[in-house]
Amino acid sequence: MSIRILFIGDIVGSPGRTAISRELHRLVDRHAVDLVIANGENAAGGFGITPDTAAELYRQGVHLLTSGNHIWDKKDNSGFLDREERIIRPLNYPPGTPGRGSTVIETPGGIKVGVLNLEGRVYMKNLDCPFRCADAELELLRKQTSIILLDFHAETTSEKASLGWYLDGRVSAVVGTHTHVQTADERILPNGTAYITDVGMTGSFDSVIGVDKGQAIQRFLTQQSVKFDIPKKDLRINAVVIGIDTKSGKAVSIERINAAC
Numbered sequence: 182m183s184i185r186i187l188f189i190g191d192i193v194g195s196p197g198r199t200a201i202s203r204e205l206h207r208l209v210d211r212h213a214v215d216l217v218i219a220n221g222e223n224a225a226g227g228f229g230i231t232p233d234t235a236a237e238l239y240r241q242g243v244h245l246l247t248s249g250n251h252i253w254d255k256k257d258n259s260g261f262l263d264r265e266e267r268i269i270r271p272l273n274y275p276p277g278t279p280g281r282g283s284t285v286i287e288t289p290g291g292i293k294v295g296v297l298n299l300e301g302r303v304y305m306k307n308l309d310c311p312f313r314c315a316d317a318e319l320e321l322l323r324k325q326t327s328i329i330l331l332d333f334h335a336e337t338t339s340e341k342a343s344l345g346w347y348l349d350g351r352v353s354a355v356v357g358t359h360t361h362v363q364t365a366d367e368r369i370l371p372n373g374t375a376y377i378t379d380v381g382m383t384g385s386f387d388s389v390i391g392v393d394k395g396q397a398i399q400r401f402l403t404q405q406s407v408k409f410d411i412p413k414k415d416l417r418i419n420a421v422v423i424g425i426d427t428k429s430g431k432a433v434s435i436e437r438i439n440a441a442c
Contacts, residue, residue, distance in 0.1 A: 193382055199442070200442040216294055221246035358379060367436070368435065
């Protein structure tokens with residue numbers, strides 16, 4: 182027996198949420214998906230997440246939201262992260278940080294799936310080691326389920342690939358997020374872990390990684406701070422569908438999706 186998990190790349194602003202509303206149910210039906218997970222750290226205005234945007238995504242069929250460094254961009258959401266069991270943030274933030282770094286969720290069919298969120302350190306914040314944090318947390322998650330998916334929110338391909346190889350055979354999947362650019366290296370590693378360096382982005386592709394092209398160019402030309410707007414044309418969902426054997430927890434398939442909406 183196997184299950185199929187749809188993991189959706191970083192949802193950017195209202196255009197990303199619109200793409201989800203238009204296409205998610207068709208993707209779920211077409212790929213016989215059992216569980217929908219999405220990175221939602223940019224769902225509110227392109228930076229951060231709020232209770233209302235999370236609730237909107239749940240209504241559209243997302244079961245669980247992962248995140249990354251932008252989870253803190255809405256300054257009033259600390260209590261929200263402590264209360265909300267369907268949003269996780271990177272585990273390797275310091276002790277006492279609001280929210281949780283992993284969870285176990287059940288599919289509608291009653292299969293338990295562990296989900297772990299980690300953030301990279303190369304060109305990012307000076308956090309605890311994601312490799313060692315994964316070691317410790319996996320011991321706890323494996324007591325509850327053999328199916329474990331990791332969202333590794335990181336900048337460099339080398340750090341992501343290294344963690345993928347490090348965890349090969351110990352998790353069902355390592356999916357990269359953060360760069361908003363989908364990579365074409367999806368595969369199953371030798372010991373049964375599905376891997377992709379970056380799932381990509383859900384939102385407007387008439388943009389620079391989800392924000393207004395002209396504003397992004399102006400920032401590079403002037404090296405000054407520019408307030409970014411979120412464009413609304415050429416909406417797409419970047420995602421992967423991962424098939425996982427429920428007994429062994431090993432991946433049996435991974436398919437990359439780039440769906441126009």
